[in-house]
Amino acid sequence: MKRVWVIGLLFALLAFAAVKADDEFDVDGTVEEDLGKSRDGSRTDDEVVQREEEAIQLDGLNAAQIKELREKSEKHAFQAEVNRMMKLIINSLYKNKEIFLRELISNASDALDKIRLLSLTNEDAMSDKEKNMLHITDTGIGMTKEELVKNLGTIAKSGTSEFLNKMTEMQEEEQSTSELIGQFGVGFYSAFLVADKVIVTSKHNNDTQHIWESDSNQFSVIEDPRGDTLGRGTTITLVLKEEASDYLELETIKNLVKKYSQFINFPIYVWASKVEKTVWDWELMNDIKPIWQRPAKEVEEDEYKAFYKTFSKDNDDPMAHIHFTAEGEVTFKSILFVPTSAPRGLFDEYGSKKNDYIKLFVRRVFITDDFNDMMPKYLNFIKGVVDSDDLPLNVSRETLQQHKLLKVIRKKLVRKTLDMIKKIAEEQYNDKFWKEFGTNIKLGVIEDHSNRTRLAKLLRFQTSNSETDLASLEQYVERMKEKQDKIYFMAGTSRKEAESSPFVEKLLKKGYEVIYLTEPVDEYCIQALPEFDGKRFQNVAKEGVKFDESEKTKEKREALEKEFEPLTTWLKDKALKDKIEKAVLSQRLTNSPCALVASQYGWSGNMERIMKAQAYQTGKDISTNYYASQKKTLELNPKHPLVKQLLNRVNVSLTTVIFVYLYYIHYMNKLKMDQSEHITASDLAVVLFETATLRSGYQLADTKAYGDRIERMLRLSLNVPLDEQIEEEPEEEPEGPAEDDSEDKEETVDEDDDEETVRRLHTLLLEDNVKLRI
Incomplete structure (x- = not known):
């Protein structure tokens, strides 16, 4: 005997009842009429499961009886609009057939909403693999004979036309139409996506039980000779197409119910076997309550x-x-x-x-x-x-x-x-939330203009105030010094790099709190947030950092600017003419000799590094090259000894320089050195500029030239001739008779003595240079 297992699925569904079965039915097929109504489930008596299990099968009629019924049934033709609509549904949604189950469940839920009984209301479904049939039953309001003909055979022309026009429009625009059918109350017809034939058995309280049957071309209606087997409600029987047999599988139906109808207000049962004795019983599918x-x-x-x-x-x-x-x-x-x-x-x-x-x-x-x-x-x-x-x-x-x-x-x-x-607790927010989702909040500041103020209050940063604790912008503002009108921040690849930058030296010395931006997105975030609580942000690596100063301090600064004017002018116009926008005395440096500062609208060293990295990934970017080529301002620390000595060299008279260099060159010929072999003021200026470029976070355009200059300075400092080459390993020669080389040795000694004399003279000249302030 062939084994028939039946998957039952009791869901809040009455496919055709959604197309409205009582006086409140919307002829346009919409589903708007129930908006705002209570969704509390209705109930039936305790015998409902047993009655449904008996009624859900069509086995009560043999083949001869079914044939007789079909012959005696009233034949009806679908409206032309319905025929056209069903063809569109079948042809356009064939790739997403599974939505038929969602539509039937949704429609059944509407039918059940109309009952409002005090007893439990269930919906069941069973599948018969042997007969290739899927049965869906609910205990909703049911339909009379007249309603079966009206609701399942005709649709208001206005609603049908709108549906057809909308579907055609979406197909032309290559949009998905899989969700469209529910908008026009035609979800019942999605059953034909998977079924060759649909049989609807329905019992309304005001009429006897009737059977509606269709193959999508026409439909028939006849009174059910079995009598009242449903009590009240509807059973939909789908005779599935051969390629749709997967929808008889238990797991397939379970997954679809969980996907689309997990939170339907009525219990949905699947008819499934239990492991003990292989007993079949209803298995509740939507056990998670909304x-x-x-x-x-x-x-x-x-x-x-x-x-x-x-x-x-x-x-x-x-x-x-x-x-x-x-x-x-x-x-x-x-x-x-x-x-x-x-x-x-x-x-x-x-x-x-x-x-x-x-x-x-x-x-x-x-x-x-x-x-x-x-x-x-x-x-x-x-x-x-x-x-x-x-x-x-x-x-x-x-x-x-x-x-x-x-x-x-x-x-x-x-x-x-x-x-x-x-509302997340501060400790949990800093330790957990910010670690996991801090970047999201920063992106929100950049992207969400309308909520930028709210998001700014959620930001957290490392600051110079604590080695470990993060700080909010509100906390920073509360700790600001009197008369401090800006929020200072410094960006770098790490906290160590940011706090050791020359730009924060004086700020930290004076006790100002500095925010450290160590993530790539941080500087973008702050740029999108120009102020917080009335305080503007100041990138300390850019122009605009000023301190409150007394009249006496101002006078000293102006005097220094006048004293160093020859140096700043010489750097701008001669030594670094093609490299900097201008040279000025700095108010932010304490230990470093100089720093390279961007304009207010230029890139800091950190931003330039980020933008160049992005440009390398995405190809050439004209704007990146433009900003990267912008000249910066060279800020000098007037108290640093290197800067003072550079000023002295610039101030030496040209006559003295020429005399000393000619005198020096005369005794350097033996060592094959010329004027270019000396560390001139221009040499020092270029090396200082390149060092400042690196310390300020920028990249050098020519690292090889920088390396050559450093090596040259080291050779001169250690008295190593510039043209002295690397010592090569001698080639091994075959042993021969010893020769007298006393004359060569004597000549070598004489040469060494001569070179030593010149070196001593060189040392004396260097001492004279110091005295002459060169």
């Missing part, structure tokens, strides 16, 4: 944790959650969660990768998670559900992205999310 439908004060903390783990497939408890109902222009309920750790690949293909963490439901029916517009990109780690009664049932992703209510929902979700994050 806790967002309950008032937040009635939901326990453990319930939120359990729901989050089941819903998100995460093993850890959430870091935070918020449960709210939004009212106004659009009404919806939502629960949002912050996960404990960042999802893997959070920033892979940032902005373009699908984010499926926010799931949209309409009246507890899952619609989609396949779009990125429900939440902004920077909040792509937030997980949750949104359930609205105001959106059209089964609204398509394409339609939803353009729906005016989506912007309202998105705005409220962002506000609530930021409120949730703000």
Whole structure:
């Protein structure tokens, strides 16, 4: 005997009842009429499961009886519009056939909503693999004979035309039409995606039980000779196509129910076998209840944790959650969660990768998670559900992205999310949240103009105030010195690099707190946030750093500027003419001799490094080359000995320089040295400039030339001739008779004595140079 196993699926569904079965039926096939109604489930008596199990099968009639019924049944033709519509549905949605189950479940839920009984209301489904049939039963309102003909055979022309026009338009634009059918109340006809024949058995309280049957070309209606087997409600029997046999598999049906109808307000059962004795019984599929439908004060903390783990497939408890109902222009309920750790690949293909963490439901029916517009990109780690009664049932992703209510929902979700994050305890926020999602908040400051102020309060940075603790901008402002009107920050690849920069020397010495930006996105973030609490940001690596000074201090500074004017002018006009914009005395340096400072609209060394790295990845960038080639300002520390000595050399008279150099050259010929072999003021200026370039975080344009200059200075300092080459290893020669080389030795000694005499003279001349202030 062939084994027949039946998968039963009892869901809140009445496929055709959604096309409206009572006096309130909307002839246009829309689903808007129930908006705002209570969704509490209705109930039936305890014998319902037994009655449905008996009635759900069509085995009560033999083949002869079925044949006789078909011959006696009333034959009807579908409206021309319905025929055209069904062809469009079948031809355009063949790649996404599974939506038929979602449509039938949604429609059944509407039918059950109309009953309002005090007893339990169930929906069942069973599959018969042997007969290739899937049965779907509910205990909803049912339909009379007249309603079967009207609701399943005709559709108002206005609604049909709108549906056909919309589907044609979306096909021309190559948009997905898989979600379209539910918008026009024609979801029942999606059954023909998988079925060659559809049989509807329905019992209404005001009529006897009738059978409706169709092969999509025409339909027939006849009174059921078996009598009242349903009690009340409807059974849909799908005679599946050969290629649709997968929908008879237990796991396939389970997965589809969980995907689309997990939170339907009525229990959904699948007829499945138990391991013990292989007994068949109803297995509840939607056992996870939509806790967002309950008032937040009635939901326990453990319930939120359990729901989050089941819903998100995460093993850890959430870091935070918020449960709210939004009212106004659009009404919806939502629960949002912050996960404990960042999802893997959070920033892979940032902005373009699908984010499926926010799931949209309409009246507890899952619609989609396949779009990125429900939440902004920077909040792509937030997980949750949104359930609205105001959106059209089964609204398509394409339609939803353009729906005016989506912007309202998105705005409220962002506000609530930021409120949730703000309420995370300070210690947990700094230690856990910021470590996992700090970059997201910084990106939010850059991208979200409307919420920039709220996001700025969530920022955390390392500062010079503490080696370990992070600080918020609010805390920084509270600790600012009297008369301090700017927030100082320094960017670098690490904290060590930032705090050892020459730009922060005087600030730290005077006790100012400096924010250290150590992540690539940090400087972008601050640039997008020009001020906080009325205090503007100041990049200490750029122009504009000034200190409050007394009249006496101002007079000293002006006197120094006049004293060093020959040096600053010489550097700008001669020594570094092609390298700097100008040379000025610095107010920010204490230990370093000089630094290279960008203009207010130029790039700091850290930003230049980041931008060049991006340019290397994306190809040549004209703007990158433009900013990178901008000249900087060379700031000099007038108290540094190197800068003072450089000023002295510039001030030496030309006559003295020429006399000393001619005298020096005369005695250097023996060592084959010329004027270019001396460390001149120009040599020192170039080396100081290149060293300042590196210490200021910039890259040298010609590192080889810089290395050659340093080697040259080292040779001169150690009295190593500039043209002296690396000693080569001598080649081995065959041994021969010893020769008298006394004459060669004598000549070598004489040469060495001569060179020693010249070196001593060289030393005396160097001492004279110091005295002559060269």
